[in-house]
Amino acid sequence: MTELAPLPITSAARLLVLTGAGISAESGIATFRGSDGLWNGEDPAQVASRQGFRTDPTRAWRFYADLRRQALAARPNAAHRALAEAGRKLGPRMLLVTQNIDGLHTRAGSDPLEIHGSLFRTRCLGCARPAFPDKRTAIKAALACERCGGLLRPDVVWFGEELDPAHLRAIKDFIRHARHDRALLAFLAIGTSGAVWPANHFATWVREAHGVTWLANLEPPENAADFNWAFYGLATVSVPILLAGANGTPSLA
Ligand code: BV8
Ligand code: ZN
Numbered sequence: 319m320t321e322l323a324p325l326p327i328t329s330a331a332r333l334l335v336l337t338g339a340g341i342s343a344e345s346g347i348a349t350f351r352g353s354d355g356l357w358n359g360e361d362p363a364q365v366a367s368r369q370g371f372r373t374d375p376t377r378a379w380r381f382y383a384d385l386r387r388q389a390l391a392a393r394p395n396a397a398h399r400a401l402a403e404a405g406r407k408l409g410p411r412m413l414l415v416t417q418n419i420d421g422l423h424t425r426a427g428s429d430p431l432e433i434h435g436s437l438f439r440t441r442c443l444g445c446a447r448p449a450f451p452d453k454r455t456a457i458k459a460a461l462a463c464e465r466c467g468g469l470l471r472p473d474v475v476w477f478g479e480e481l482d483p484a485h486l487r488a489i490k491d492f493i494r495h496a497r498h499d500r501a502l503l504a505f506l507a508i509g510t511s512g513a514v515w516p517a518n519h520f521a522t523w524v525r526e527a528h529g530v531t532w533l534a535n536l537e538p539p540e541n542a543a544d545f546n547w548a549f550y551g552l553a554t555v556s557v558p559i560l561l562a563g564a565n566g567t568p569s570l571a
Pocket of ligand 2: 442443444445446447463464465466467468
């Protein structure tokens with residue numbers, strides 16, 4: 319483990335950040351694979367898959383309604399805020415990508431690529447209406463589309479579903495442009511178990527582009543070998559310190 323200190327985020331650096339459920343844990347939202355994990359008590363195939371949704375849409379909607387309640391009751395924490403500040407300081411030299419669907423990065427002031435979708439958007443399986451904002455939590459049964467009567471579903475990416483190609487293109491373009499500009503390309507993964515593809519491959523893409531890979535997590539992830547340096551500890555402690563190079567000395571608030 320490496321001593322916690324500000325990362326060398328120089329003015330020429332390009333910083334790609336990936337977050338997972340661990341960054342929201344201290345905001346009170348259960349992670350997926352931790353002991354209090356979200357999947358505990360629910361089979362992912364039953365609630366986070368197209369098949370599971372088709373089989374029992376009411377069960378899936380109750381799961382996501384409960385997640386919405388948790389996310390709405392949660393507040394962004396110091397790690398979310400430090401990333402939002404780094405985003406303001408670095409501008410286009412930083413790209414924040416999240417696997418999370420809880421909306422906390424956005425509420426902290428970031429504009430993340432939500433590659434697994436959003437809890438707070440719903441789309442229709444019956445018509446071509448665009449995905450629309452939806453914060454309903456009092457959901458007792460599967461939701462029907464007001465326009466066509468078709469089945470509504472959360473606008474999230476389930477296992478076996480493709481990610482938005484535009485998201486993957488934006489990530490690959492960010493890496494390619496950094497290389498083209500001969501900038502220091504750095505990747506920081508925060509609070510993710512490295513269990514899910516393709517997000518668990520971003521570190522490899524950066525290394526193939528001769529970038530440096532950093533990890534801030536509670537424990538070694540499945541793809542620990544992909545990181546040049548690993549900082550183990552709570553995200554609300556490590557992330558503000560690691561980003562001090564961009565943000566200046568972290569306030570202890
Ligand atoms: C796709 C939905 C093409 C919304 C999610 C066989 C082998 C390899 C891959 C596959 C395979 N079979 C299928 C695949 C592909 C599959 C995949 O990767 N499966 C895995 C499970 C084996 N991927 C897909 O299907 C993707 N699509 O590949 O399309 C395709 C098509 C067909 C067939 C094949 C390929 C779609 C992936 C998206 C799935 N949807 N969620 C929702 O309900 O959320 S994934 C789900 O896991 C969540 O989105 C979550 O974000 C994501 C990743 O989990 P983490 O965020 O990492 O959270 P986790 O709990 O695991 O870890 C938390 C970490 O935080 C821990 O390490 C912990 O130590 C740390 N931590 C905790 N507290 C703190 C902390 N760190 C710091 N501070 C703290 N306080
Ligand atoms: Zn419809």
